[in-house]
Amino acid sequence: MKDLVIVGAGPAGLSAAIYGMRAGIDLVVIEKLAPGGQVMTTYEVENYPGFVDPVPGWELMSFMENQARRLGAEIVSVELSSLRRDEANNCYEISIAGGEPLRARAVICATGASLQKLGVPGEAEFTGRGxxxxxxxxxxxxxxxxxxxxxxxxxxxxxxxxxxxxxxxxxxxxxxxxxxxxxxxxxxxxxxxxxxxxxxxxxxxxxxxxxxxxxxxxxxxxxxxxxxxxxxxxxFVGYRSNTEYIPAEILNDYGEVMVDMRMRTSIPGLFAAGDLRNESIRQIVAAASDGATAALAAYDYLEGLARA
Ligand SMILES: Cc1cc2nc3c(=O)[nH]c(=O)nc-3n(C[C@H](O)[C@H](O)[C@H](O)COP(=O)(O)OP(=O)(O)OC[C@H]3O[C@@H](n4cnc5c(N)ncnc54)[C@H](O)[C@@H]3O)c2cc1C
CATH class of the missing domain: 3.50.50.60 (FAD/NAD(P)-binding domain)
Structure with a gap:
């Protein structure tokens, strides 16, 4: 059993991994595509602090990924298919598409958001053809x-x-x-x-x-x-949070995860960070900040379990 599973390796998930590793948490990051998240589709980023000149999206994310890996974070290429709380054992079971389920005491959901479709005739038919x-x-x-x-x-x-x-x-x-x-x-x-x-x-x-x-x-x-x-x-007409696997009682009317200022949901040991949460400004710097906050809140939660 892991202490923490981080779902998603965008800016929120990678930042959570960096802070989690430095806090000494036994964690694993799972990612269904290559690490980097939506930023991989961004030509240049001009508003992430610390870079005087615009930085290509892929390069910024390779820095974050390499930083997490240098600190020892394991990033596994698998897709979460469902998440279940095991009340009896006070932990989570994370089902993996085509693989063995993972078990963890805490989970940070950092699966981000996807661009919304227009929903007009011809859109689906011509996707990839214009x-x-x-x-x-x-x-x-x-x-x-x-x-x-x-x-x-x-x-x-x-x-x-x-x-x-x-x-x-x-x-x-x-x-x-x-x-x-x-x-x-x-x-x-x-x-x-x-x-x-x-x-x-x-x-x-x-x-x-x-x-x-x-x-x-x-x-x-x-x-x-x-x-x-x-x-x-x-x-580019807006975003939809990737929260299909999250219990409906902690989602708002827009399908976003409701969290407090420490990225805690109302379910013990379940955290959310980045674009998928309520009131997110959907920017890289905010996602990275959420990831750090969630990792430190998860640390406190795990410490509480150890003391109990
Ligand atoms: C075209 C474009 C340009 C942008 N330009 C800027 C910019 O210039 N500056 C800026 O600050 N922000 C920009 N943004 C917004 C920024 O990219 C997001 O705010 C940021 O990436 C959110 O980070 P995140 O970690 O919350 O989510 P994401 O980046 O969406 O990462 C989520 C990760 O979770 C993974 N995932 C999803 N579901 C699963 C699953 N079931 N199992 C495993 N993994 C899963 C995804 O594959 C993804 O890697 C831009 C976004 C787009 C689309």
């Missing part, structure tokens, strides 16, 4: 092409700016009359000649034959409908 959720991964396929980015938050603005390195034109389609992203990004977007904002508009469908050829838009104010010819559509 529809993408990762400009860092796919922008190079659109060299000299016309693209649309859908969304108005930080991620949409950042990804639109990144796309202009390849695409000849980027329409930035937003349902409101102003973007939500931070002022600095808004300024860069509005000053970039390759980006054309399309305000007050919602995407009704993504159209094409075999690949994306256009998107159908509806203007929310006038009701006017139009078709915009594009070769690719990049969708």
């Amino acid at each position: 529809v993408s959720y990762c400009a860092t991964c796919d922008a190079a396929f659109f060299k000299g092409r016309v693209t649309a980015v859908v969304g108005g938050g930080d991620t949409a603005l950042e990804e639109a700016l990144h796309l202009t390195r390849f695409a000849s034109k980027v329409y930035l389609v937003h349902r409101r009359d102003a973007f939500r992203g931070v002022k600095l990004l808004q300024k860069r977007v509005l000053e970039n000649g390759a980006i054309e904002p399309v305000y007050d508009s919602i995407v009704r469908s993504i159209n094409g034959s075999g690949k994306v050829e256009s998107i159908s838009l509806e203007n929310k104010k006038s009701g006017a409908k139009s078709d915009l010819p594009v070769d690719g559509v990049f969708i």
